[in-house]
Amino acid sequence: MHQAHLPGLIFSLRSTIQFVMDLIAGKSPSNDDSGCGDRRKGVKYLVDTTPCMRVLPEEYVLPLQPEKMISSSRVAIPVIDLSGLDGSIGRRSMTVEAIGSACAHWGFFRIINHGIKVSLMDEMLKVLDGFFNLAAEEKMNYASEDVMNPIRYGTSLNTSQRHALHWRDYLRHFGHPIDNSFHLWPRNPSTYRVVVKEYLEEVWGLAIRISGAISEALGLERDYVEKSLGEGCQIVASNYYPPCPEPHRTLGLAAHSDHGGITILMQNEVDGLQVKHQGEWVAVHHVPDIEQWEVQECGAQSSGK
Numbered sequence: 001m002h003q004a005h006l007p008g009l010i011f012s013l014r015s016t017i018q019f020v021m022d023l024i025a026g027k028s029p030s031n032d033d034s035g036c037g038d039r040r041k042g043v044k045y046l047v048d049t050t051p052c053m054r055v056l057p058e059e060y061v062l063p064l065q066p067e068k069m070i071s072s073s074r075v076a077i078p079v080i081d082l083s084g085l086d087g088s089i090g091r092r093s094m095t096v097e098a099i100g101s102a103c104a105h106w107g108f109f110r111i112i113n114h115g116i117k118v119s120l121m122d123e124m125l126k127v128l129d130g131f132f133n134l135a136a137e138e139k140m141n142y143a144s145e146d147v148m149n150p151i152r153y154g155t156s157l158n159t160s161q162r163h164a165l166h167w168r169d170y171l172r173h174f175g176h177p178i179d180n181s182f183h184l185w186p187r188n189p190s191t192y193r194v195v196v197k198e199y200l201e202e203v204w205g206l207a208i209r210i211s212g213a214i215s216e217a218l219g220l221e222r223d224y225v226e227k228s229l230g231e232g233c234q235i236v237a238s239n240y241y242p243p244c245p246e247p248h249r250t251l252g253l254a255a256h257s258d259h260g261g262i263t264i265l266m267q268n269e270v271d272g273l274q275v276k277h278q279g280e281w282v283a284v285h286h287v288p289d290i291e292q293w294e295v296q297e298c299g300a301q302s303s304g305k
């Protein structure tokens with residue numbers, strides 16, 4: 001389980017590989033009966049059109065409980081050097097064991113030396129920043145409350161129902177198999193499709209490598225999970241958290257567990273993400289001296305092996 005605190009995380013990027021395509025029953029109403037009005041245009045629009053905002057608008061105030069936080073000096077989030085998967089037999093099996101243990105005890109680990117170029121990660125953050133900086137009217141072309149839509153721009157969680165709003169805007173769409181949805185992806189910024197395609201292909205390959213290690217850690221054939229996936233399904237979710245006037249009164253994203261099999265998460269340099277470990281929240285701090293890293297969690301979290 002994880003959540004995004006503010007101030008924030010200005011930006012994070014989640015690519016989920018779904019082992020089981022969760023069917024979310026029913027469609028949300030497309031008419032706006034929530035009274036949210038302009039709120040549907042997003043938090044960025046709100047901030048941009050409200051100069052010198054000092055007070056958090058009431059709709060965003062969340063009933064936050066005081067939390068038990070474990071200091072990150074007391075516990076260390078596991079860090080896995082993925083280059084070990086390509087090393088000698090002994091090194092590979094140590095890496096597989098470390099991944100299995102991280103899945104069983106944390107459901108979450110950091111990865112380094114994962115092979116995705118830092119320049120591509122930077123490009124990805126840049127095109128997404130470009131997208132969120134488009135005019136609200138252009139972003140609203142992708143707005144939808146229907147969770148089954150192959151591409152969706154939105155804000156908070158679901159503005160079709162009345163509830164306290166969350167301080168984030170998002171863009172979600174399908175990735176792998178890319179040919180199915182590529183034609184629906186944003187055309188703006190002009191490099192969006194090219195950069196996102198390359199990034200998602202790389203991340204899909206990474207997810208398959210990690211799922212191979214997880215299969216082995218469970219005592220299964222390396223391609224067990226990959227074969228079970230069939231064609232598989234990837235969703236990319238980009239979260240944008242604008243600066244907040246009263247960050248202690250709201251959240252970017254409340255506590256939740258992702259419904260996919262593996263989530264690979266890239267953050268920018270701003271802290272905010274927390275993960276739950278043994279009933280307490282642990283801050284996932286940005287590590288400036290580890291240049292290449294991403295965070296990933298997997299579905300083995302609560303079930304152990």
Ligand SMILES: O=C(O)CCC(=O)C(=O)O
Pocket residue numbers: 002003004009011012013014237239253258267272273
């Ligand atoms: O932005 C974050 O750090 C968390 C994102 C997340 O948990 C999600 O999109 O499910």
